[in-house]
Amino acid sequence: xxxxxxxEALKLENISIVLHRPKFPENIGSSARAxxxxxxxxxxxxxxxxxxxxxxGKMATHASMDIVDNIKRFDTLNEALADFSYVVGTTARIGRxxxxxxxxxxxxxxxxxxxxxxxxxxxxxREDRGLESGEVQLCHSLLNIPTDGFSSLNLSQAVMVVCxxxxxxxxxxxxDFLPTLATRFELEQMYxxxxxxxxxxxxxxxxxxxxxxxxxxxFFSRLPLRAKEVRIIRGICRQIEWYGxxxxx
Numbered sequence: 001x002x003x004x005x006x007x008e009a010l011k012l013e014n015i016s017i018v019l020h021r022p023k024f025p026e027n028i029g030s031s032a033r034a035x036x037x038x039x040x041x042x043x044x045x046x047x048x049x050x051x052x053x054x055x056x057g058k059m060a061t062h063a064s065m066d067i068v069d070n071i072k073r074f075d076t077l078n079e080a081l082a083d084f085s086y087v088v089g090t091t092a093r094i095g096r097x098x099x100x101x102x103x104x105x106x107x108x109x110x111x112x113x114x115x116x117x118x119x120x121x122x123x124x125x126r127e128d129r130g131l132e133s134g135e136v137q138l139c140h141s142l143l144n145i146p147t148d149g150f151s152s153l154n155l156s157q158a159v160m161v162v163c164x165x166x167x168x169x170x171x172x173x174x175x176d177f178l179p180t181l182a183t184r185f186e187l188e189q190m191y192x193x194x195x196x197x198x199x200x201x202x203x204x205x206x207x208x209x210x211x212x213x214x215x216x217x218x219f220f221s222r223l224p225l226r227a228k229e230v231r232i233i234r235g236i237c238r239q240i241e242w243y244g245x246x247x248x249x
Contacts, residue, residue: 010108010169011115016042016084017159018123020077020135025052027127029059029068030156036064038163039170044072044121046080059156077123077135078188085118085181086111086224089131089139090158101142104162108169110141114224117180122162127155137214138184140221182230190230191217197237200244 017035022028022045032043045051051073060068074080081087088107102110111120123139125131136142145153145161153161182190195213198204204212225233 010112010166012039012166012170013041014115014118015040015111015120015122015166016044017163018044018046018077018080018121019048019155019159020046020080020123020131021048021126022124022155023049023127024155025050025055026059027155028071029056030154031124031159032056032060032067032071033064034156034160034163036060036067037160038167040163040166041067042070042072043067044074044080046074046077048073077138078184081121081123081138082183082185083119084121084184086114086120087123087139087184088120088141088143089123089136090125090143090145090162091130091136092144092152101144103144103146104165105168107141107143107162108165111166112169114178114181117178121184124155124158137217138188140224178224179226182225182227186227186230187220187225190225190234193234193237197240201240 017031017040019028019031025048028043028045028048028051035041035043053068056068057065072080088102088111091101114120122143123131123135125135131139143162145158147153191213194216195204195209198213199206199209
């Protein structure tokens with residue numbers, strides 16, 4: 001018998017929208033309205049060019065002002081994502097060295113088991129440039145919205161497309177849920193530790209260590225890690241460091 005755990009529904013309350021360095025306050029307001037339409041309540045805004053609440057509120061309308069009033073603002077994307085266990089980045093660029101690419105409908109289905117025990121961030125980049133390489137590295141997977149030739153979408157339109165597919169995914173599915181995963185902060189601490197120890201043992205090149213570390217990031221992104229597993233990896237790093245220092249004595 002095929003034993004599966006029935007996940008009741010995609011838990012929208014565990015999903016947040018993150019706008020990274022938006023240029024226009026109107027796009028923030030329109031995004032809040034799109035979220036309200038589709039039942040997603042938490043909006044994070046990182047380093048906006050203009051956070052004019054009057055302009056934001058005009059586009060959000062009265063119905064979604066509760067989302068606007070509770071916007072969480074951050075100076076950096078690292079700070080914004082620190083408490084999230086799974087991060088999805090949106091991109092119009094598809095390259096062979098990038099993480100797994102989903103379209104919105106497939107993404108929504110894939111997030112159902114993740115959403116049971118984990119906070120999920122969907123990150124949208126700046127209107128004119130999207131997410132840059134360093135920001136993409138913070139994501140477990142990437143999302144691409146298919147278009148017919150012209151790939152540039154208005155920010156709030158992109159938010160609406162994604163939120164709509166997430167809303168549609170509220171339903172029953174037979175699939176094992178994922179346990180609680182490590183937070184973005186715990187993962188970044190692990191990557192920092194790995195980079196330091198791999199440089200010390202000359203496993204990665206010192207002239208461009210981040211390039212080599214990206215391969216490890218991509219590998220671990222395919223294997224979402226629990227906090228316990230992150231602690232094990234960091235423990236191995238500490239043991240390697242201790243062993244190396246012992247030989248120097």
